[in-house]
Amino acid sequence: MTLRLKKILLLMTPLAIALSFATAPVQAADTDLSLSDQGIQTSADGGLLEALMFYACAGVTLACGFAICLSKNIVRMAVYLFGTLAAVALMYFLLLANFIGVIQLIVYAGGTLILLIFGVMLTSKSPWAKFEVKRSELIAAGIVCALFAGMLLFVVVNAEWPLETDAVVVGSSMTQFGTGLLTDYLVPFEAISVLLLVVMIGAAYMARQE
Amino acid sequence: MTQFSVPWKQSPPLEYRGPARGIVALARMVYTMATPIVSRFPGPILLGAIVGGTLLVWAHWMLFGWVETIAASDVNGAAQSVWGQTLTTAEIGAYLDSHSIVASGILKYLLWPLQLELLRDLVGLGAIFGLFNLIPVYAIWWERKVAGRIQSRMGPMRVGGWHGWAQSFADGVKLVGKEDLVPEQADAMLFRVAPYLAFVPSLLAFLCLPLGSYWVFRNVDVALIFIIAMVGVEVVGVIVAGWASNNKWSVYGAMREACQMVSYEIPMTTVLLIPIMTAGTLNMVQIGDMQTGGWFSWNAFHNPFTFIAFITYYIASLANCKRAPFDLPESESELVAGFHTEYSGFRWALFFFAEYAAMFVVSALAVTLFLGAWHTPIPATWAFEEDSIVKIFLNGVLFSSPFWFIFKCFIFIYIQLWIRWTLPRIRIDQVLYSCVQVMFPIACVALVGHAVWMVLLDGTVVSDIIRWILGLLTAAVTFGFLSVAAFGYRNGRQMVGYLAVKQLPGA
Amino acid sequence: MFEIGLTHYLVVATLLFVMGIFVMITKRNAIGILIGVEMVLNGANINLVAFNRYNGMSNIDGQIVSLFVIVLAAAEAALAVAICMNFYKNLNTVDVDHGDTLAG
Numbered sequence: 001m002t003l004r005l006k007k008i009l010l011l012m013t014p015l016a017i018a019l020s021f022a023t024a025p026v027q028a029a030d031t032d033l034s035l036s037d038q039g040i041q042t043s044a045d046g047g048l049l050e051a052l053m054f055y056a057c058a059g060v061t062l063a064c065g066f067a068i069c070l071s072k073n074i075v076r077m078a079v080y081l082f083g084t085l086a087a088v089a090l091m092y093f094l095l096l097a098n099f100i101g102v103i104q105l106i107v108y109a110g111g112t113l114i115l116l117i118f119g120v121m122l123t124s125k126s127p128w129a130k131f132e133v134k135r136s137e138l139i140a141a142g143i144v145c146a147l148f149a150g151m152l153l154f155v156v157v158n159a160e161w162p163l164e165t166d167a168v169v170v171g172s173s174m175t176q177f178g179t180g181l182l183t184d185y186l187v188p189f190e191a192i193s194v195l196l197l198v199v200m201i202g203a204a205y206m207a208r209q210e
Numbered sequence: 211m212t213q214f215s216v217p218w219k220q221s222p223p224l225e226y227r228g229p230a231r232g233i234v235a236l237a238r239m240v241y242t243m244a245t246p247i248v249s250r251f252p253g254p255i256l257l258g259a260i261v262g263g264t265l266l267v268w269a270h271w272m273l274f275g276w277v278e279t280i281a282a283s284d285v286n287g288a289a290q291s292v293w294g295q296t297l298t299t300a301e302i303g304a305y306l307d308s309h310s311i312v313a314s315g316i317l318k319y320l321l322w323p324l325q326l327e328l329l330r331d332l333v334g335l336g337a338i339f340g341l342f343n344l345i346p347v348y349a350i351w352w353e354r355k356v357a358g359r360i361q362s363r364m365g366p367m368r369v370g371g372w373h374g375w376a377q378s379f380a381d382g383v384k385l386v387g388k389e390d391l392v393p394e395q396a397d398a399m400l401f402r403v404a405p406y407l408a409f410v411p412s413l414l415a416f417l418c419l420p421l422g423s424y425w426v427f428r429n430v431d432v433a434l435i436f437i438i439a440m441v442g443v444e445v446v447g448v449i450v451a452g453w454a455s456n457n458k459w460s461v462y463g464a465m466r467e468a469c470q471m472v473s474y475e476i477p478m479t480t481v482l483l484i485p486i487m488t489a490g491t492l493n494m495v496q497i498g499d500m501q502t503g504g505w506f507s508w509n510a511f512h513n514p515f516t517f518i519a520f521i522t523y524y525i526a527s528l529a530n531c532k533r534a535p536f537d538l539p540e541s542e543s544e545l546v547a548g549f550h551t552e553y554s555g556f557r558w559a560l561f562f563f564a565e566y567a568a569m570f571v572v573s574a575l576a577v578t579l580f581l582g583a584w585h586t587p588i589p590a591t592w593a594f595e596e597d598s599i600v601k602i603f604l605n606g607v608l609f610s611s612p613f614w615f616i617f618k619c620f621i622f623i624y625i626q627l628w629i630r631w632t633l634p635r636i637r638i639d640q641v642l643y644s645c646v647q648v649m650f651p652i653a654c655v656a657l658v659g660h661a662v663w664m665v666l667l668d669g670t671v672v673s674d675i676i677r678w679i680l681g682l683l684t685a686a687v688t689f690g691f692l693s694v695a696a697f698g699y700r701n702g703r704q705m706v707g708y709l710a711v712k713q714l715p716g717a
Numbered sequence: 718m719f720e721i722g723l724t725h726y727l728v729v730a731t732l733l734f735v736m737g738i739f740v741m742i743t744k745r746n747a748i749g750i751l752i753g754v755e756m757v758l759n760g761a762n763i764n765l766v767a768f769n770r771y772n773g774m775s776n777i778d779g780q781i782v783s784l785f786v787i788v789l790a791a792a793e794a795a796l797a798v799a800i801c802m803n804f805y806k807n808l809n810t811v812d813v814d815h816g817d818t819l820a821g
Contacts (some may be wrong), residue, residue: 112791115795123811137743145739156727176776192785
């Protein structure tokens with residue numbers, strides 16, 4: 001590169017930067033974006049695929065839940081719980097509740113579950129600690145839970161829910177959440193933030209080294 | 211080839227079995243065909259790949275855009291079947307003719323299958339999976355090259371001819387062919403599942419990651435939180451891997467990982483609230499599109515607090531994808547590779563894919579949220595009218611394209627590599643101290659400061675001046691860095707020797 | 718069968734809820750019981766979100782309540798793990814059957 005070219009380039013740089021500043025448009029957000037541009041789902045997108053996805057999610061949820069019931073190893077239980085949580089998050093996506101779905105993933109799967117596994121690691125002496133349960137207890141619990149499940153299912157399937165369904169349901173947007181949390185739900189929102197503070201202090205107090 | 215006779219018994223040549231066999235044969239074929247060409251014309255091939263890729267990207271964008279316009283202009287568009295097909299080739303041809311688009315005869319047959327939703331999704335998924343696989347492969351190769359250069363050696367040079375470009379592919383073939391070992395005392399089921407628990411979330415993060423305004427597989431309104439969640443969920447796989455290995459070092463690595471990830475997620479997410487507040491949305495595409503106005507409209511230069519937030523985010527993201535100086539979970543010298551001590555072969559490769567993909571994802575977040583996403587420093591108001599293919603192509607090269615996005619991400623990956631091979635690893639108590647007592651207060655101060663700034667000073671002259679100063683400062687630093695790099699590149703051979711001789715005792 | 722309605726989600730939620738109760742009853746490990754509690758809360762959450770969805774979604778009350786449930790679950794897990802660690806410190810086990818002494 002010749003010296004003159006270098007000089008010209010050096011002179012051009014501040015000029016170009018200044019020019020780009022001069023022409024930088026004011027940040028104007030498009031307020032009238034369509035729903036798909038905003039990334040909001042509607043129930044019209046569904047169809048056969050939605051049904052298939054639902055059955056897949058429900059299958060994973062229930063299979064992992066059943067595996068938790070049967071498993072004796074606590075870490076495996078936590079991993080099955082991860083499967084349940086992820087499948088439930090997918091179900092929230094199917095229910096057009098995107099925000100709840102991602103919050104489920106980030107808080108439950110990314111936070112609570114790790115806390116649980118951490119708790120397991122800190123509180124078990126041998127890696128495969130097992131806690132035996134009497135067979136009679138298992139049978140009794142199974143009968144009680146089966147009766148309870150039958151009762152609840154009977155109610156759920158036979159009840160007439162007063163639903164006001166529209167043809168096309170538009171998914172929730174973040175704006176709704178923001179305004180909801182700061183208007184209608186301000187008191188529970190504040191209460192829960194105070195509760196979180198209390199829990200933080202309490203957990204730190206209880207888990208501290210003497 | 212002469213046969214040497216050896217006094218010991220020769221083992222038969224290694225036989226690959228199962229799917230590894232096909233992969234090995236394919237790799238061997240590609241290698242023998244590609245090597246002579248690549249080693250002879252590396253420069254033209256690189257340039258051609260970039261130009262060809264840009265053309266492909268824009269052709270693809272135009273085709274999909276046309277299909278969408280045609281589908282939207284169709285009255286019966288709402289009554290789509292599962293397969294999404296409503297238009298005939300004749301209708302597409304009529305639309306193309308009415309808009310005087312050349313070559314409509316061939317184009318209508320090309321466009322017809324693209325209106326099938328499922329097919330478009332499959333194309334998109336294929337592209338994402340390809341990108342997801344290609345990025346770690348070249349990031350690993352690049353890391354080895356950068357490490358070599360920093361340590362005054364060459365790095366991989368053999369495989370493939372030109373600067374060992376096929377090294378990672380060769381490693382991949384080797385890893386696929388390796389035996390899949392499960393330790394006797396390990397929890398076999400969890401041990402087998404854990405790599406997938408780490409791998410799949412980082413793949414899922416790519417589903418919502420926009421590479422350009424129209425370059426996103428699913429434009430979700432909560433994309434940002436989804437990506438953060440996926441980066442955070444990846445840690446479950448690491449913890450389970452460490453635990454299932456039933457190895458002291460692995461469990462230590464897993465514990466450190468859990469501790470570090472959970473604590474660093476807090477400052478990282480807090481800091482990410484700042485660009486969210488500026489943009490007023492969680493949709494990554496919208497956040498990216500708000501930064502079209504060139505260098506000075508990028509979020510990082512918005513005010514001092516966003517600038518602090520950017521730096522804080524970058525440091526926290528290093529901890530979040532366990533890169534040096536926060537690579538305690540896998541510290542080679544103390545924990546013999548930590549959580550993946552017991553892994554080998556394909557499962558080990560999955561961990562590496564997950565790690566390098568996570569590096570790309572956190573860099574992509576930094577680029578999208580703070581540094582202008584897929585836009586160049588040139589303001590978009592200068593862009594050409596998009597009335598011919600050449601101008602569309604020029605707009606893509608000069609103003610915004612997925613290639614710019616990937617280029618910027620690789621700059622940040624380069625800085626991660628640079629830090630890794632420069633700084634020593636810090637202790638676990640220092641890691642937690644720096645999170646709780648340094649990063650988190652800084653993040654909180656920046657958040658509150660940004661909120662106050664947005665209320666009081668946004669849109670005033672002070673704000674513009676500050677933005678100008680910050681932008682110029684960063685430009686100067688970047689320019690200085692580039693000139694040092696250029697100087698080093700030009701005088702590389704003398705400089706290293708000179709420094710080495712000067713540093714030696716008795717010189 | 719292929720038209721997914723409210724009842725489908727309610728059935729899944731019910732089954733998850735009951736499984737959670739079963740886990741809470743049968744597990745001896747304190748953290749296992751915590752996992753059961755998480756399952757119960759998830760079952761309840763599916764109900765909230767599903768009712769919200771199939772009521773036309775003109776408001777998002779159900780989703781906001783489920784958001785509060787998720788936050789409460791996280792807080793509860795943090796406290797419960799702290800309690801488990803104290804329990805372990807005092808009794809050297811997390812078997813809840815050993816937690817029947819008031820002397821600690």
